Amino acid sequence: xxxxxxxxxxxxxxxxxxxxxxxxxxxxxxxxxxxxxxxxxxxxxxxxxxxxxxxxxxxxxxxxxxxxxxxxxxxxxxxxxxxxxxxxxxxxxxxxxxxxxxxxxxxxxxxxxxxxxxxxxxxxxxxxxxxxxxxxxxxxxxxxxxxxxxxxxxxxxxxxxxxxxxxxxxxxxxxxxxxxxxxxxxxxxxxxxxxxxxxxxxxxxxxxxxxxxxxxxxxxxxxxxxxxxxxxxxxxxxxxxxxxxxxxxxxxxxxxxxxx
Amino acid sequence: xxxxxxxxxxxxxxxxxxxxxxxxxxxxxxxxxxxxxxxxxxxxxxxxxxxxxxxxxxxxxxxxxxxxxxxxxxxxxxxxxxxxxxxxxxxxxxxxxxxxxxxxxxxxxxxxxxxxxxxxxxxxxxxxxxxxxxxxxxxxxxxxxxxxxxxxxxxxxxxxxxxxxxxxxxxxxxxxxxxxxxxxxxxxxxxxxxxxxxxxxxxxxxxxxxxxxxxxxxxxxxxxxxxxxxxxxxxxxxxxxxxxxxxxxxxxxxxxx
Ligand SMILES: Nc1ncnc2c1ncn2[C@@H]1O[C@H](COP(=O)(O)OP(=O)(O)OP(=O)(O)O)[C@@H](O)[C@H]1O
Ligand SMILES: [Mg+2]
Numbered sequence: 388x389x390x391x392x393x394x395x396x397x398x399x400x401x402x403x404x405x406x407x408x409x410x411x412x413x414x415x416x417x418x419x420x421x422x423x424x425x426x427x428x429x430x431x432x433x434x435x436x437x438x439x440x441x442x443x444x445x446x447x448x449x450x451x452x453x454x455x456x457x458x459x460x461x462x463x464x465x466x467x468x469x470x471x472x473x474x475x476x477x478x479x480x481x482x483x484x485x486x487x488x489x490x491x492x493x494x495x496x497x498x499x500x501x502x503x504x505x506x507x508x509x510x511x512x513x514x515x516x517x518x519x520x521x522x523x524x525x526x527x528x529x530x531x532x533x534x535x536x537x538x539x540x541x542x543x544x545x546x547x548x549x550x551x552x553x554x555x556x557x558x559x560x561x562x563x564x565x566x567x568x569x570x571x572x573x574x575x576x577x578x579x580x581x582x583x584x585x586x587x588x589x590x591x592x593x594x595x596x597x598x599x600x601x602x603x604x605x606x607x608x609x610x611x612x613x614x615x616x617x618x619x620x621x622x623x624x625x626x627x628x629x630x631x632x633x634x635x636x637x638x639x640x641x642x643x644x645x646x647x
Numbered sequence: 648x649x650x651x652x653x654x655x656x657x658x659x660x661x662x663x664x665x666x667x668x669x670x671x672x673x674x675x676x677x678x679x680x681x682x683x684x685x686x687x688x689x690x691x692x693x694x695x696x697x698x699x700x701x702x703x704x705x706x707x708x709x710x711x712x713x714x715x716x717x718x719x720x721x722x723x724x725x726x727x728x729x730x731x732x733x734x735x736x737x738x739x740x741x742x743x744x745x746x747x748x749x750x751x752x753x754x755x756x757x758x759x760x761x762x763x764x765x766x767x768x769x770x771x772x773x774x775x776x777x778x779x780x781x782x783x784x785x786x787x788x789x790x791x792x793x794x795x796x797x798x799x800x801x802x803x804x805x806x807x808x809x810x811x812x813x814x815x816x817x818x819x820x821x822x823x824x825x826x827x828x829x830x831x832x833x834x835x836x837x838x839x840x841x842x843x844x845x846x847x848x849x850x851x852x853x854x855x856x857x858x859x860x861x862x863x864x865x866x867x868x869x870x871x872x873x874x875x876x877x878x879x880x881x882x883x884x885x886x887x888x889x890x891x892x893x894x895x896x897x898x899x900x901x902x903x904x
Contacts, residue, residue: 442746467748478743480735482671494663495747539743 390453391547391578392418392441397450398602399436410436412602413450418547418580423573425593425610426582429633433602434582435475438549441580442472455546468496471540471577475551477532478539481525485516485535488524489542496543510538514568530561537568541577548572550581554588566592586625598632606632660750664757665764668731672765682724683769686716689838690776703842706869709782714864715837716777717770717796718857722832724769725803726824728762729811733820736811755808755899759892762804763797770796784868791867791877798884799860805895812898835861859883 394416401408411433418424428434439445441454443463452459455469479488486507493503511517514534519527527535533553540548550569554562562585569592573579583589589596590610598606598613606613615621618628672678690712697708704711735741744754770793774782807824814820834848835841835857841849852858863880871877 439742444742444745464748467746470746472743472746474739474742476739478739480738480740482674483667487667487670491663491667492747495660495744495749497748 389420390417391420391456392416392452392454392580394441394452395450397437397440397447397452399433399440399445400448401436410602411440411447414599414602414604416597416604418578419595420578421573421576422594423569423579423581423592425589425596426580426599427584427586427589427596427629428582428599430584432599434599435551436602437599438472438551438580438582442470442549443467468543469546471543471545471548473533473536473540473548473550473553475555475582477536479524479532479535482523484521484523485511485527486520488535489520489538492539492542498542506542510541513541514538530557530564533557533561533565534568537565541572545577547578547580550579552582552584554583554585562588586629590625598629600633657750657753657756660753661756661760663749664753665760666757668758668761669764672761678765679769682720682727682766683772685723686720686773687776689716689719690773690780693838694777694780697839702840704840704865705871706865707781707783709777709780710784710868711840711865712838713774713777713782713784714792714868715839715861716773717792717864718799718835718861719832719837720769720773721766721796721800721803722828722857724766725762725800726807726828727821728758728804729807729809729820729824730817731758732808732811733814733817736815751899752896755805755895758808759801759804759895763800766800767793767797785870788867788870788872791872792864795860795864795867795880795884798888799857802884802888802891806891809891809895809898831855831857834858837861840865856883856887 394414397411397414397416398409399411401410414433414437426434426437436445440447441452441459443459443466447459454466457465457469459466489507489510490500490503493506494500498506507520508517511520514537516531516535516538519531519535524532524535537550537553540550553569554565557565566588569579569581581592593610595609596607596613597604606617608616610625611621613632614623614625614628617631618624694709694712697712700708702708702711732741741754745751774784774789810823811820814823834852834855836844836852837857840862841852841858844852859876859880860883861880862876863878863883866872866874866877866880
């Protein structure tokens with residue numbers, strides 16, 4: 388297998404008024420081409436910060452990374468052309484219409500106006516947004532907004548897609564739909580790097596898991612291997628395994644039974 | 648290999664960004680009115696008081712007041728431009744755009760272009776209202792005035808965007824802009840020419856770049872195109888915009904901003 392992403396000693400410290408916050412403390416990570424990688428960890432573990440570094444939004448304070456074949460520090464623009472990113476809290480303008488958000492995104496990826504319009508229609512069909520094209524983003528439900536976020540990130544058929552908690556706040560039906568979608572995206576050739584707090588989601592979707600806590604990797608492997616190693620048996624629940632790894636009790640979040 | 652976008656890409660991207668924000672501005676007409684309220688109030692309720700007051704310089708009182716109000720318009724309209732970015736940051740819109748290959752310089756220039764276009768429209772309304780009150784000025788002079796305030800607006804807007812990239816909340820943003828705007832307005836002789844000021848005040852006001860702009864636009868409004876005040880005003884506008892745009896572009900391109 389070939390790696391589509393690898394990092395070496397990647398770290399980021401936020402200077403804050405109350406002193407430095409070491410959000411990420413030196414992460415060595417590899418993502419293989421074609422896999423779905425689940426990036427887990429409790430609140431504040433440094434997941435979003437890691438993603439924001441890997442997507443060229445935050446400059447690392449230390450370390451290096453190669454993302455989709457390009458060096459993160461010296462070729463950020465080449466990296467941007469090949470990755471898609473859905474932020475934890477989305478990125479839609481409530482006052483804009485769904486169609487105009489999709490078209491502008493296409494234009495940002497250097498499609499002509501006609502191409503961008505065609506691509507918007509195509510993505511709308513793919514992500515079941517056709518009926519919503521002429522609504523404003525403020526008029527979408529949470530699940531619809533999430534699908535639009537993902538559609539925008541797929542505009543240029545990225546080689547690598549980063550999803551930061553894609554299903555938080557969705558009802559079980561919408562979550563199941565989104566899982567299907569993520570699997571389909573992967574089957575069509577895109578590598579997926581996703582964070583989640585839902586262990587059932589990680590178990591169902593991810594080929595491999597990386598668990599972080601306090602800005603460091605504390606465990607990694609296939610769900611099965613982690614259960615065997617930390618949970619005591621391959622039949623252990625991922626929840627017990629997670630608690631064994633991080634030493635944290637599960638924090639119940641919203642209505643999901645298996646959130647940490 | 649570090650690839651930088653070509654000039655044409657920056658230009659094309661700026662137009663895309665301009666188009667989006669121009670459309671948003673047209674949709675909410677509040678934007679058009681917001682900056683105009685103060686200058687219009689001064690025009691209607693303060694302007695008439697100056698009619699027979701000796702103002703210490705060439706020109707009718709409207710030819711002195713309206714140029715000041717144009718600069719005030721730029722100060723209030725463009726200095727708050729960054730507010731929009733604060734809202735966009737909260738919605739994650741900035742980050743979403745910044746992970747695409749769109750030129751980061753264009754994200755600034757396109758917005759700034761919108762602010763300049765808005766200001767020119769507002770200036771036109773203000774001058775027409777001035778004419779209704781009794782302003783008479785040569786068309787060429789008025790056009791020169793528009794160019795000067797447009798350059799000023801570009802400077803202020805990009806400074807405002809640059810500042811908004813550095814702060815996280817409107818609560819941090821608004822007080823700073825307010826506390827700069829009012830003294831800047833008073834010290835640049837926007838309402839009354841600084842020729843009336845005592846020496847100490849006049850000296851202080853020479854450190855405020857807007858002062859030169861106000862004087863420059865006033866010279867243009869009386870048709871005094873050879874006046875050194877006009878050249879100085881143009882130079883001040885040019886220097887200010889070069890410095891502001893450089894700073895703004897730097898901040899927009901910086902990865903962490
Ligand atoms: N802009 C910032 N300035 C200062 N500190 C920050 C900033 N962003 C994040 N942090 C801190 O960095 C640490 C890691 O945050 P991060 O958002 O990466 O965690 P996370 O794993 O994504 O958590 P969650 O599951 O809650 O989303 C936290 O301690 C957080 O408070
Ligand atoms: Mg997070």
